[in-house]
Amino acid sequence: MPNSHVTQNPKVTGSPNTQELYAILNFQSQILEKVAQDATPEQIFDDICRFIEQSIPACVASIMLFDSAHQQLHVTCAPSLPPNAIDAFNGLEPAIGAGSCGTSAFMGIPVLAVDIANDSRWDHLRDVAEQFDIQACWSYPIILDEHQVNGTIAISSFTPRTPHPFHIKLLEAATNVISIVLKRVDSQKALDHTAHLLNNITQTMPGALYQYRLTANKQQEFTYLSSGIKQMTGVSAEDACNNFGLIWKQVHPEDKAQLWTSIAHASQHSLAWSHEFRIFHLNGELKWLRGSSLLEEEVVDGKQIWNGVFLDITPEKASIEKLRLAGIAFSNTNDGIMIADKNNVIVDINQAYADISGYSREELLGQSPTLLKSNKHSPAFYQSIWDTLEIHKHWQGEIWNKRKSGEIVPHLVNINAVLDPSSQELTHYVSVPPISVALKPQKPSFHTLSTMTP
16 A cells, blocks of 8 residues: 555644643553562553553553564453454554554554544454444554564554543553563563573583682682582582581591692682592492682672582592503513504503513514514414404414514413494504413413403
8 A cells, every 4th residue: 555545643742731741650650660570571561551541531452562473463461352352453464554553563653543434554454443343543663673663552442532642652651661571571581591501501511510609707608509519419509508518528538628728729829729539429429529610800898709610530530540550560460561553553561571572662662563573473374363353353372573682482472452442443452472481381371451441
């Protein structure tokens, strides 16, 4: 429909009188107080509509919000409209001719229809207006930013009616308040979304996130703990925040002094903090924890705050201990042990192997075991070893090797192919020649590091 054929708004001149201005100020004060009290949008919208209906005789007020997903307006609040009227207006698509609200939402300007029977802006909804005897309707767009109409507020009358300055100012005031409410709703949704994301992160990441506060008189407390703390200690995050002592008393007695010394040092010098300590779970299990945190720059009333994470490093400590014991066995066993990578390059030997071969560790690292070949075996013999390792991951037998001195001696050798436990791909070969047959003819014992390799 060309704009030249669209019914125009009447000119409304003048200003509200003193009593009307006071009513508008009272309206704003009441509604904003509800906003400050965190009343729900539904409660606030209902109060707005009822205040308008009480202030303007023989009218009904309504608020419609725009559904951007479906490009439609839906009645959000209309306390005095019958349900069938609300159903008739729900799903209204903004357009010129779609009533006062549909046209206002489409054009982004107020639409003041004073006689609907003769107003082109109601061409597509005139039958609905006639059904519910709506003869005048003044609608204002609700705009949160300059590019998007978020809804409308309307005052409808059952007789043809021209708005007064008071009606216009009341609609403007209501529009402003509704915009504030919708902005708060959007902000709360964004906050809730962020909180949901953070909660998901803290619940799924390993360990426990925390905020720790140390007062000027050295009182300790947690102001925040994620739920992971319960898995590590048996104490819930809520209980630990309410009573720091529940966590502190479970720290291993031998570790408490060093733990506190590390905290005091970080506090005194305003440093980041990191420390490993033992703690008992409520079920009696002993765990190793690593705590790390950064100090907030601002200190309020002598209180220092660290934000950080606790990690359960018990498996890591167990692996380190296992490696330490494996290292002791590797270094102190009487059996010679050679480790080569998957390309058959020597990466380590122990002292016993150095004694057997006559080469030092430094001389063998980076070399191929072929350095020890005596030429007493055929290429087919060595190929059979590789074939057996490929199929069975293990070979055992006698090999004649050449020592550094040139002496050729037989060895009973135990070779294992070491696989990665996750991918099952080859990573190393471990060769164990216990002792030369010539030097020690009795049956040797065979040992490998394959079970010690993580």
